[in-house]
Amino acid sequence: MAVRLVVLLLVMAVISTALGVVYTQHQSRKLFVELEQQRKKQDQLDAEWGRLQLEQGTLATPWRIENTARERLDMALPGDNEVVIVRP
Numbered sequence: 001m002a003v004r005l006v007v008l009l010l011v012m013a014v015i016s017t018a019l020g021v022v023y024t025q026h027q028s029r030k031l032f033v034e035l036e037q038q039r040k041k042q043d044q045l046d047a048e049w050g051r052l053q054l055e056q057g058t059l060a061t062p063w064r065i066e067n068t069a070r071e072r073l074d075m076a077l078p079g080d081n082e083v084v085i086v087r088p
Contacts, residue, residue, distance in 0.1 A: 058064070069075040
């Protein structure tokens with residue numbers, strides 16, 4: 001009788017261990033897929049960041065700012081007679 005109980009306990013232990021291994025493998029694969037998705041998203045964000053930095057560099061050039069000020073705001077450089085130099 002005691003031998004049957006020991007065998008039954010060992011069989012239950014083997015089954016529960018096997019289920020634990022299956023569950024762990026499933027979780028591992030699921031986390032790996034999520035990791036790969038996050039890496040892909042990071043690559044996309046890095047590429048977008050590079051494009052945005054390039055765009056910012058283009059928009060911040062002095063000639064671009066001057067052209068925008070002239071066209072949109074009707075601004076112009078002051079003439080020689082419009083400049084007043086104040087000395088201390």
